[in-house]
Amino acid sequence: MPIRIGIIGKxxxxxxTLFNSxxxxxxxxxxxxxxxxxxxSGVANVVTLCVHKEFNxxxxxxxSRCEDGWRFIPVEVTDLPGLIKGAxxxxxxxNQFLAVAAQSDALFHVVDASGSIDKDGKITExxxxxxxxxxxxxxxxxxxxxxxxxxSNISKISKLVKTSKxxxxxxxxxxxxxxxxxxxxxxxxxxxxxxxxxxVENWNEKEIQNFCWILREVSxxxxxxxxxxxxxxxxxxxxKLRETYKGLIVVPTSGEAELTLRRAEAKGxxxxxxxxxxxxxxxxxxxxxxxxxxxxxxxxxVFGEYLRTGVQFALNIAVFKLLKMNTIYPVAxxxxxxxxxxxxxxxxxxxxxxxxxxxxxxxxxxDLAKGxxxxxxxxxxxxxxxxxxxxxxDVLSIVSTARRG
Ligand SMILES: Nc1nc2c(ncn2[C@@H]2O[C@H](COP(=O)(O)OP(=O)(O)OP(=O)(O)O)[C@@H](O)[C@H]2O)c(=O)[nH]1
Ligand SMILES: [Mg+2]
Numbered sequence: 001m002p003i004r005i006g007i008i009g010k011x012x013x014x015x016x017t018l019f020n021s022x023x024x025x026x027x028x029x030x031x032x033x034x035x036x037x038x039x040x041s042g043v044a045n046v047v048t049l050c051v052h053k054e055f056n057x058x059x060x061x062x063x064s065r066c067e068d069g070w071r072f073i074p075v076e077v078t079d080l081p082g083l084i085k086g087a088x089x090x091x092x093x094x095n096q097f098l099a100v101a102a103q104s105d106a107l108f109h110v111v112d113a114s115g116s117i118d119k120d121g122k123i124t125e126x127x128x129x130x131x132x133x134x135x136x137x138x139x140x141x142x143x144x145x146x147x148x149x150x151x152s153n154i155s156k157i158s159k160l161v162k163t164s165k166x167x168x169x170x171x172x173x174x175x176x177x178x179x180x181x182x183x184x185x186x187x188x189x190x191x192x193x194x195x196x197x198x199x200v201e202n203w204n205e206k207e208i209q210n211f212c213w214i215l216r217e218v219s220x221x222x223x224x225x226x227x228x229x230x231x232x233x234x235x236x237x238x239x240k241l242r243e244t245y246k247g248l249i250v251v252p253t254s255g256e257a258e259l260t261l262r263r264a265e266a267k268g269x270x271x272x273x274x275x276x277x278x279x280x281x282x283x284x285x286x287x288x289x290x291x292x293x294x295x296x297x298x299x300x301x302v303f304g305e306y307l308r309t310g311v312q313f314a315l316n317i318a319v320f321k322l323l324k325m326n327t328i329y330p331v332a333x334x335x336x337x338x339x340x341x342x343x344x345x346x347x348x349x350x351x352x353x354x355x356x357x358x359x360x361x362x363x364x365x366x367d368l369a370k371g372x373x374x375x376x377x378x379x380x381x382x383x384x385x386x387x388x389x390x391x392x393x394d395v396l397s398i399v400s401t402a403r404r405g
Contacts, residue, residue, distance in 0.1 A: 003075045009110035011082025011121035014227040018255035019079035033121035045072035062346035102179040107222040114231035127233035146212035189215040224250040230301040253310035257302040275312030324353040326392035334378040334397040358386040371401030
């Protein structure tokens with residue numbers, strides 16, 4: 001199952017533009033509020049330095065792609081309908097939202113950092129909107145959905161605790177598992193809100209809201225994307241966002257710049273590796289005036305001030321820093337670094353920090369895990385036991401009675 005990232009935020013913040021720039025899909029974008037009506041998923045990539053150079057071999061990637069020494073590993077991103085204040089009361093949106101939230105491992109919360117959206121979600125002059133308030137409003141919407149769901153399940157939770165061996169944390173996790181809440185999240189939220197010992201039927205409104213607020217935070221790790229960084233006022237608002245939301249990572253982005261570059265790259269007009277801090281025009285004679293102007297604008301406004309569009313950086317930060325994933329390269333032959341078909345370094349897996357050889361075996365195939373004996377480290381040739389904790393960039397061969405993977 002690939003890692004999933006959901007894109008949330010106020011209407012017109014640029015979510016779909018970012019989504020298109022990551023996936024090269026063409027979902028509808030417009031300057032009208034509420035353009036996106038239903039969630040749409042696509043494939044984006046995270047990028048890491050491939051190990052093939054270190055081993056001095058040429059690779060034949062299968063589950064990923066290698067370009068200029070960079071490994072591109074697929075992840076799933078989902079674009080969501082926009083929100084404004086009060087949206088949680090609407091019926092349809094709420095359910096769609098929770099369904100996607102349930103499936104997301106992390107969220108991008110997109111904010112129009114240039115402040116060019118008014119409170120109703122309409123585009124106005126840059127600098128007149130309030131990105132700090134926009135962020136807070138959407139977060140509140142999200143929490144209110146949690147509150148609504150939680151409140152409607154209080155009697156069920158209470159019953160589970162009374163009539164079975166469920167602890168309060170077990171019961172809450174059971175009831176909210178549909179939105180991706182795990183027991184460890186509930187334990188954290190109960191303890192941080194000082195509610196571990198209090199009968200759930202006696203929680204007051206403020207306690208419920210506080211609990212849900214913490215639960216939202218711990219169960220859905222989130223990065224703020226300060227978008228539209230190419231526009232005026234964005235730099236000031238980016239600083240303000242950083243100062244106001246100190247506990248969160250804020251990444252400056254320009255979805256529109258990334259989209260222009262990725263599409264020009266796809267057409268062969270420029271050479272651009274996402275995440276790199278430059279691009280090169282390959283066919284200047286084939287560019288029309290508008291394309292030339294767009295590229296010059298990007299060079300001046302995006303690469304000049306922020307060094308990159310931020311889009312690839314945000315994806316990488318989400319997966320490697322927020323979700324703490326490591327890259328692991330399983331091979332069948334630890335000397336030749338090949339799979340059974342002789343392909344060199346075919347696959348790379350994203351495994352959470354703390355995962356073991358056994359976890360990796362299980363991720364690749366359940367049979368492999370059943371007959372697991374040990375793994376061989378391709379760098380040292382040493383045997384690694386089933387409980388060996390994987391490290392980033394490990395290249396290893398799993399040895400199992402079931403088969404050699
Ligand atoms: N200058 C600038 N404009 C952008 C950027 N990203 C998006 N826009 C513009 O902002 C407007 C809204 O973009 P969308 O991608 O449709 O926004 P959305 O958040 O998906 O909107 P909804 O689907 O309505 O919630 C469009 O006019 C985009 O062209 C950016 O990085 N810079
Ligand atoms: Mg949209």
